[in-house]
Amino acid sequence: MSLGPPPKRIDVTEDQVRRLVAEQFPQWAGLPVRPVVNGGWDNRTFHLGDAMSARLPSAAEYALAVEKEQRWLPVLAPRLPLPVPVPLAEGKPGADFPFAWSVYPWLDGEPATAERIADPAGFAADLAGFLVALQGVDTTGAPGPGTHNWFRGGTLRTYDELVRHLLDGQTGEIWQTALDAPWDGEVRWFHGDVAAGNLLLDNGKLAAVIDFGTCGAGDPACDLAIAWTLLTADSRRVFRERLAVDDATWARGRGWALWKTLVTCARTRGRTDREAVEAQRVLAEIRAG
Structure with a gap:
């Protein structure tokens, strides 16, 4: 596609x-x-x-x-x-x-950054609780994956052609594992862009979630990418435990984090600005698991 x-x-x-x-x-x-x-x-x-x-x-x-x-x-x-x-x-x-x-x-708050989060484990638990509640909302009539949300909630194979040439041995294995990880087919609500800029903090605590432009109903694994893009290794474990996701869902979430990070790394290759450094940091987190 x-x-x-x-x-x-x-x-x-x-x-x-x-x-x-x-x-x-x-x-x-x-x-x-x-x-x-x-x-x-x-x-x-x-x-x-x-x-x-x-x-x-x-x-x-x-x-x-x-x-x-x-x-x-x-x-x-x-x-x-x-x-x-x-x-x-x-x-x-x-x-x-x-x-x-x-x-x-207007919703008050400042965008989340690792430095601004007061309690990483508490933040991870609060975010996971929000996603659990979102996934529990009735999906009758909800919009599925499509052009309105860049096919979030659908298959990662949509992005295979885009990233295939960017893979190396380790990332190729991570990507293939994500592609092969089965989805149970249960349609759930997802946000679609759970990123630091869409998570607002008040005194270091998660206070609001904004920008639902890519939301929809389908496979919610896309919302797990935040585990590698913002969370620490310890808070990532808290996040996964609170969500109670299986290995296949976790693998697909890691794949969602990988495709966007690889594209950003390719676009910023040779640069040393904040975006380029951040993309390399996230890629290291994805490689580490």
Whole structure:
């Protein structure tokens, strides 16, 4: 299955957001608009006043998630143990912006980093508890893997052609084990992008989970990649025990971590910036198990 060319992204300006809000939500027209620092790649996020945010897709592929988030986040939120963003309003194309977009309440917190996490084992247990609750929500009518979420929740074989030429002996074995690891076929909800930037901390403790653009229902192994991208070896064990996943699911999760890390390593080869160093660190964690 081909993933096609990379999305053609567009810029979004503060002026556009002000005009969109004024045209479609005049009750908020007087609120200041300013971009969020590190406000996202798939979506451009702007502060709307002090208590809200406007989230605008940067490409047609990411706009596919807007309707899904509008439909499902109000269903998921009451069933989860941590705050998640629930849309306040859905915007329409306008002001030279071609896609649907959303207004959300602003959730306080700072993105997770290893240095900011106060108790790694407690963080791992809290995150696992959140995923257990998410996986327990009824999936009737839920969206399956597809272009709206880059086939998260589906088979890793979708990415085989992309990473095959990047493998060496050890990573090739890890990858093949992940491909061969069977899924029991029980469809469960998954977040799809459980990454450090989508996990908010308050005083070092997990306080909220954001960005459900890649969520859906299928094989939840994709949500395990965080075990290698953020957690320590000890907290990884806590995470796995709390989730109570079998060897096959764990192997598939390791595969999800591997494909993206290998692609990042290839893209940053020869560089010494933070992204390149971080990709090499994560790859070492994946190799270590």
